[in-house]
Amino acid sequence: QVQLVESGGGLVQAGGSLRLSCAASGRTFSSSAMGWFRQAPGKEREFVATISWTGGTTYYADSVKGRFTISRDNAKNTVFLQMNSLKSEYTAVYYCAARRSTVATTSDRYHYWGQGTQVTVSS
Secondary structure: OOEEEEEOOEEEEOOOOEEEEEEEEOOOHHHOEEEEEEEOOOOOOEEEEEEOOOOOOEEEOOOOOOOEEEEEEHHHOEEEEEEOOOOHHHOEEEEEEEEOOOOOOOHHHOOEEOOOEEEEEEO
């Protein structure tokens, strides 16, 4: 079992930066792939980024490539999402997710989810 708690969301101006954190509890964190997803009002939840349990493999949505960086610290059971050059269209609730396997880019492949953290980018 893995429990996830996101933090770091907030209000930021376009062009600014935020760093999201996801603290995980449970012994399987270090062997789990982790992902970030987001859901804007009235839209489907969409993939943002994922990272393998070693940190050696990462994938990003095309819309955030070059702007976002996913990383993890297995010693602290935490995964991060560094978001730079933010755009207003990135406004959404950002969710952290864990998967007891390799990386994946679709939400139905993840077994555990956090409660989400709101990111609002003002233009």
